Amino acid sequence: MTNKVPSVTFNNGQKIPIFGLGTWKSKPGEVTQAVKDAIDAGYRHIDCAHLYDNEKEVGAAIAEKIRDGTIKREDLFITSKLWNTFHRPDLVEGAIKITLNDLGLEYVDLYLVHWPTAYKEGGSLFPEKDGKIEFSYVDYIDTWKAMEKLVGKGYTKSIGISNFNKKQVERILAEAKIKPVNNQVECHPYLNQRKLIDFCQAHGITITAYSPLGSPDRPWAKPDDVRLMDDSKLKQLATKYNKTVAQILLRYQVQRGVITVPKSVTKSRIIENFDIFNFELQKNDMDYIDSFDCNGRFVPFTAGLGHPDHPFENDEF
Numbered sequence: 001m002t003n004k005v006p007s008v009t010f011n012n013g014q015k016i017p018i019f020g021l022g023t024w025k026s027k028p029g030e031v032t033q034a035v036k037d038a039i040d041a042g043y044r045h046i047d048c049a050h051l052y053d054n055e056k057e058v059g060a061a062i063a064e065k066i067r068d069g070t071i072k073r074e075d076l077f078i079t080s081k082l083w084n085t086f087h088r089p090d091l092v093e094g095a096i097k098i099t100l101n102d103l104g105l106e107y108v109d110l111y112l113v114h115w116p117t118a119y120k121e122g123g124s125l126f127p128e129k130d131g132k133i134e135f136s137y138v139d140y141i142d143t144w145k146a147m148e149k150l151v152g153k154g155y156t157k158s159i160g161i162s163n164f165n166k167k168q169v170e171r172i173l174a175e176a177k178i179k180p181v182n183n184q185v186e187c188h189p190y191l192n193q194r195k196l197i198d199f200c201q202a203h204g205i206t207i208t209a210y211s212p213l214g215s216p217d218r219p220w221a222k223p224d225d226v227r228l229m230d231d232s233k234l235k236q237l238a239t240k241y242n243k244t245v246a247q248i249l250l251r252y253q254v255q256r257g258v259i260t261v262p263k264s265v266t267k268s269r270i271i272e273n274f275d276i277f278n279f280e281l282q283k284n285d286m287d288y289i290d291s292f293d294c295n296g297r298f299v300p301f302t303a304g305l306g307h308p309d310h311p312f313e314n315d316e317f
């Protein structure tokens, strides 16, 4: 295995390792060990969010790996995300301070607006009334202006967006003093996001692929749902390259210049997923994988359905 992870350069000159560890659904009791295992394996990029309810335990791993001399803070790239209940501009600084306090850090490297859709502020992360999510209608442009202030205050090196569609990215670009550096979106062969990637990259916005393995542990998965990692065409490619399906899926992203953050709490898989920098998919196989696109979303964001800013309801991409 090689520890040489290429990086991608943002429009502000900051570099992000093209490969990192996802932490959604990683239980507080297992994520500290997973992050330590990942750092020991060579990962230097961890993808976090207030929503994941485990930032304290991620922070404990970071602190331990700094304490034992494996890494310095500046060797790491830490991303976190502003949750939907904190979109009101006066809540944004408080939200990042909670995250920084939980992670035990003075700054994050990248802070993303998690979704363009605001929820009712103040209480539960999924505020509900009569079985429906209670929305708020804060314009994400106003949220973005508050995000911009976080950079000047040193709480984050860069700011970006997540789950924003083309029209929403265009609106941000038209208003921004600081351009987003990154749009983190679901991306894998069944939803290859070619159009959104081309659009964002043309405007200097990098893409991070979330759920690159098809998120088999997503809470709403049903037993007979399609499983990306069971795809027979991907299995054939894995055999051809003497790699696993997961490694083919991850290599596909990094080879097209897309940052990716697979989640695992299993040490052997954490090591396996990282072992993708010593082989190359042939151009015809990259094109073949591109042809699997079928607008297949594993994270449809039903908790935002009906919100005027829902990113997947009305627009082509």
Ligand SMILES: NC(=O)C1=CN([C@@H]2O[C@H](COP(=O)(O)OP(=O)(O)OC[C@H]3O[C@@H](n4cnc5c(N)ncnc54)[C@H](OP(=O)(O)O)[C@@H]3O)[C@@H](O)[C@H]2O)C=CC1
Pocket (backbone or CB within 6 Å): 021, 022, 023, 024, 025, 047, 048, 114, 162, 163, 184, 185, 209, 210, 211, 212, 213, 214, 215, 216, 217, 218, 229, 244, 246, 247, 261, 262, 263, 264, 265, 266, 269, 270, 272, 273, 299
């Ligand atoms: N911005 C956003 O809105 C979103 C961001 N994300 C981010 O992206 C990350 C990754 O996406 P996520 O949805 O978690 O799903 P992934 O596609 O990364 O899949 C994770 C699942 O795959 C399993 N797995 C990992 N490696 C292997 C392997 N080599 N072989 C077989 N199974 C494997 C894991 O199991 P195990 O852990 O048991 O090993 C887990 O069940 C998230 O954790 C989060 O950080 C995700 C969704 C939305």
Ligand SMILES: CC(=O)C(C)=O
Pocket (backbone or CB within 6 Å): 024, 049, 051, 114, 299
């Ligand atoms: C996992 C995640 O980031 C969601 C559902 O917003």
